[in-house]
Amino acid sequence: xxxxxxxxxxxxxxxxxxxxxxxxxxxxxxxxxxxxxxxxxxxxxxxxxxxxxxxxxxxxxxxxxxxxxxxxxxxxxxxxxxxxxxxxxxxxxxxxxxxxxxxxxxxxxxxxxxxxxxxxxxxxxxxxxxxxxxxxxxxxxxxxxxxxxxxxxxxxxxxxxxxxxxxxxxxxxxxxxxxxxxxxxxxxxxxxxxxxxxxxxxxxxxxxxxxxxxxxxxxxxxxxxxxxxxxxxxxxxxxxxxxxxxxxxxxxxxxxxxxxxxx
Amino acid sequence: xxxxxxxxxxxxxxxxxxxxxxxxxxxxxxxxxxxxxxxxxxxxxxxxxxxxxxxxxxxxxxxxxxxxxxxxxxxxxxxxxxxxxxxxxxxxxxxxxxxxxxxxxxxxxxxxxxxxxxxxxxxxxxxxxxxxxxxxxxxxxxxxxxxxxxxxxxxxxxxxxxxxxxxxxxxxxxxxxxxxxxxxxxxxxxxxxxxxxxxxxxxxxxxxxxxxxxxxxxxxxxxxxxxxxxxxxxxxxxxxxxxxxxxxxxxxxxxxxxxxxxxxxxxxxxxxxxxxxxxxxxxxxxxxxxxxxxxxxxxxxxxxxxxxxxxxxxxxxxxxxxxxxxxxxxxxxxxxxxxxxxxxxxxxxxxxxxxxxxxxxxxxxxxxxxxxxxxxxxxxxxxxxxxxxxxxxxxxxxxxxxxxxxxxxxxxxxxxxxxxxxxxxxxxxxxxxxxxxxxxxxxxxxxxxxxxxxxxxxxxxxxxxxxxxxxxxxxxxxxxxxxxxxxxxxxxxxxxxxxxxxxxxxxxxxxxxxxxxxxxxxxxxxxxxxxxxxxxxxxxxxxxxxxxxxxxxxxxxxxxxxxxxxxxxxxxxxxxx
Numbered sequence: 001x002x003x004x005x006x007x008x009x010x011x012x013x014x015x016x017x018x019x020x021x022x023x024x025x026x027x028x029x030x031x032x033x034x035x036x037x038x039x040x041x042x043x044x045x046x047x048x049x050x051x052x053x054x055x056x057x058x059x060x061x062x063x064x065x066x067x068x069x070x071x072x073x074x075x076x077x078x079x080x081x082x083x084x085x086x087x088x089x090x091x092x093x094x095x096x097x098x099x100x101x102x103x104x105x106x107x108x109x110x111x112x113x114x115x116x117x118x119x120x121x122x123x124x125x126x127x128x129x130x131x132x133x134x135x136x137x138x139x140x141x142x143x144x145x146x147x148x149x150x151x152x153x154x155x156x157x158x159x160x161x162x163x164x165x166x167x168x169x170x171x172x173x174x175x176x177x178x179x180x181x182x183x184x185x186x187x188x189x190x191x192x193x194x195x196x197x198x199x200x201x202x203x204x205x206x207x208x209x210x211x212x213x214x215x216x217x218x219x220x221x222x223x224x225x226x227x228x229x230x231x232x233x234x235x236x237x238x239x240x241x242x243x244x245x246x247x248x249x250x251x252x253x254x255x256x257x258x259x260x261x262x263x
Numbered sequence: 264x265x266x267x268x269x270x271x272x273x274x275x276x277x278x279x280x281x282x283x284x285x286x287x288x289x290x291x292x293x294x295x296x297x298x299x300x301x302x303x304x305x306x307x308x309x310x311x312x313x314x315x316x317x318x319x320x321x322x323x324x325x326x327x328x329x330x331x332x333x334x335x336x337x338x339x340x341x342x343x344x345x346x347x348x349x350x351x352x353x354x355x356x357x358x359x360x361x362x363x364x365x366x367x368x369x370x371x372x373x374x375x376x377x378x379x380x381x382x383x384x385x386x387x388x389x390x391x392x393x394x395x396x397x398x399x400x401x402x403x404x405x406x407x408x409x410x411x412x413x414x415x416x417x418x419x420x421x422x423x424x425x426x427x428x429x430x431x432x433x434x435x436x437x438x439x440x441x442x443x444x445x446x447x448x449x450x451x452x453x454x455x456x457x458x459x460x461x462x463x464x465x466x467x468x469x470x471x472x473x474x475x476x477x478x479x480x481x482x483x484x485x486x487x488x489x490x491x492x493x494x495x496x497x498x499x500x501x502x503x504x505x506x507x508x509x510x511x512x513x514x515x516x517x518x519x520x521x522x523x524x525x526x527x528x529x530x531x532x533x534x535x536x537x538x539x540x541x542x543x544x545x546x547x548x549x550x551x552x553x554x555x556x557x558x559x560x561x562x563x564x565x566x567x568x569x570x571x572x573x574x575x576x577x578x579x580x581x582x583x584x585x586x587x588x589x590x591x592x593x594x595x596x597x598x599x600x601x602x603x604x605x606x607x608x609x610x611x612x613x614x615x616x617x618x619x620x621x622x623x624x625x626x627x628x629x630x631x632x633x634x635x636x637x638x639x640x641x642x643x644x645x646x647x648x649x650x651x652x653x654x655x656x657x658x659x660x661x662x663x664x665x666x667x668x669x670x671x672x673x674x675x676x677x678x679x680x681x682x683x684x685x686x687x688x689x690x691x692x693x694x695x696x697x698x699x700x701x702x703x704x705x706x707x708x709x710x711x712x713x714x715x716x717x718x719x720x721x722x723x724x725x726x727x728x729x730x731x732x733x734x735x736x737x738x739x740x741x742x743x744x745x746x747x748x749x750x751x752x753x754x755x756x757x758x759x760x761x762x763x764x765x766x767x768x769x770x771x772x773x774x775x776x777x778x779x780x781x782x783x784x785x786x787x788x789x790x791x792x793x794x795x796x797x798x799x800x801x802x803x804x805x806x807x808x809x810x811x812x813x814x815x816x817x818x819x820x821x822x823x824x825x826x827x828x829x830x831x832x833x834x835x836x837x838x839x840x
Contacts, residue, residue, distance in 0.1 A: 036507050053754070054751070059308070064302075064471065110303070123408075134377075
């Protein structure tokens with residue numbers, strides 16, 4: 001930072017404008033400032049050229065996950081994407097996330113995600129915990145913490161083939177909620193047996209591990225490797241391992257109870 | 264067309280930490296509870312809190328206790344705090360922290376596997392429960408999940424523009440759905456304002472775009488009193504470069520973990536300003552120190568101070584400050600494990616807010632409650648880092664319980680139609696009226712006025728000029744009109760009412776700042792540089808009784824010996840050092 005960044009000069013943004021019925025890319029040209037991010041450019045266009053341009057944003061600090069959009073065809077947080085990191089010799093396209101219904105311009109209806117989240121049984125402490133402070137290893141904390149970094153930008157949901165191409169929103173919760181389920185399943189003090197929900201209602205079997213979700217995660221969560229694959233393995237172990245099955249007939253996982261309802 | 268209408272016992276406005284905690288408490292107390300938020304759930308400004316939650320658990324330093332936390336809070340607030348709030352906060356924060364963990368929050372651990380605690384400015388002992396540098400996100404997500412599994416109806420992306428009263432009592436509110444523009448009314452036996460602060464009145468701010476002082480303005484219009492509005496916390500360390508991120512927060516945890524401040528000459532300048540606490544002095548002191556170094560010509564190339572953690576182990580830095588590492592690498596091209604950051608003050612927090620009963624969050628208007636940053640008193644003239652996350656939980660819960668108890672005593676209520684019609688008239692005017700003022704331009708003008716005249720250092724001349732400029736905006740405020748009359752997700756329409764709220768708040772701040780002829784905490788006057796004994800005993804209280812009204816009320820002093828002794832002991836020990 002001791003060196004001043006070069007000024008960006010003039011850039012053209014092609015921003016998608018429209019609603020659920022129709023829309024198109026519209027060209028806007030603006031003078032850029034050093035270090036400008038896509039959201040800065042969009043807000044400057046909103047202020048000076050297109051005051052009704054709809055864009056959802058809050059923190060402009062890559063912490064709230066509101067300003068997700070498809071920049072040059074790839075899901076990105078607009079507040080974290082610098083103009084000078086995008087090819088200089090072509091216009092920058094900014095489009096709404098395509099896996100969700102459009103509300104207006106860059107704003108999409110992501111309410112489905114909130115409905116899915118409601119179905120996930122919250123953290124419920126095991127009933128065999130001793131009195132007093134919760135005792136948890138830092139190693140467990142680090143493992144859960146990776147998943148709990150999620151800022152719910154829903155870009156993983158946006159690129160997931162199961163949701164984006166096959167529209168199987170009623171059969172698969174999507175990578176965001178696999179991450180959430182993993183954080184709960186790996187909590188050492190959680191008392192809920194989540195395998196049934198993970199395998200059945202959440203539909204983990206539908207994921208075919210293309211890792212598209214991992215590639216777009218702005219928090220760098222290893223969604224596929226650290227959340228989905230271990231959960232898949234747990235399902236296989238619990239559901240299909242014949243030897244374990246015999247054991248299980250006599251013995252539940254200590255402290256874990258099947259939820260009464262997953263609704 | 265029939266307008267969407269809902270009825271609740273308790274309606275909470277705002278979905279940050281205090282709003283979520285209030286909603287959970289109200290629902291647990293048996294109230295039919297609704298929660299309205301301007302943005303999506305989980306996106307509120309609390310998500311940006313980084314450093315931690317102050318609670319005297321004593322996990323890392325067993326000497327800690329509520330008494331010391333109380334003393335630290337009072338000292339940090341320059342003894343202008345509401346004593347009862349500081350007491351309740353210090354006593355109850357540990358239980359609120361444990362409760363979060365019981366709801367699934369995950370915090371960093373000690374070697375004994377308990378919640379770890381880190382050092383922070385103004386806290387005598389290591390006290391802040393944390394997870395890396397994203398404690399606010401952890402808190403929001405935990406409370407968000409607790410809320411959706413409690414019996415609470417959530418209305419996302421819904422803007423409230425007016426509290427509706429029946430006689431003296433607040434009985435509901437009016438607003439619109441942002442996505443469709445459709446109008447909506449709520450009747451509620453009790454309304455809890457959990458609307459946060461108003462940082463967007465400044466250009467350089469760490470605050471989210473939602474922080475437009477809505478609750479302050481709604482409460483003011485409804486007849487509530489606001490206290491300490493002249494005290495604004497400028498966080499010492501915001502990013503200063505590149506321009507698009509100027510103001511973005513650099514967590515105090517950077518200093519808590521051992522970060523060192525230097526000027527352009529390489530001097531560790533905090534030795535001059537607070538040799539005892541150095542980088543971990545209170546925020547008002549560090550912010551003024553950086554500002555002074557820059558003003559006197561010892562600033563960095565981009566007009567700040569250097570903040571350096573490159574002497575620390577680089578893996579440790581990446582583990583303890585992961586989002587700071589990413590933020591500087593991505594946005595500024597700086598690897599903080601190898602080179603220093605450049606930082607400067609940024610508007611961060613409003614110590615003032617709606618005046619409430621400490622125990623219940625009740626305002627002086629029946630049916631109206633306030634909590635979190637929307638309320639005032641707990642932090643006095645300056646807030647300690649980590650005390651806001653505790654504040655949200657302690658007083659969010661108390662306001663939820665208070666509102667539910669109030670609601671339980673009332674028969675069903677209804678909204679007076681003329682109140683609704685008036686509210687409708689206002690939002691319609693912004694959309695279809697004959698106004699000519701552009702809200703984007705006026706917002707830019709407001710930010711300039713506040714930055715120039717009501718910033719970190721103030722004087723009579725600058726404040727007087729700012730007030731007259733603000734008054735000229737006020738004369739034009741009813742002439743605001745959205746540049747577009749589309750109803751669906753219209754940012755100009757949204758900004759019209761927010762602009763009015765921000766102007767209302769700005770006037771309170773500027774007028775209070777002119778009246779308070781001393782320097783204390785987050786209020787520094789160049790023409791009155793010292794503490795004043797007179798002002799030590801007075802809070803400025805603002806209300807709309809008969810037009811803009813400002814009065815002084817004596818600082819609430821506790822006669823209880825226990826608290827008096829604690830404060831006297833602290834004053835003595837500060838004098839001795």
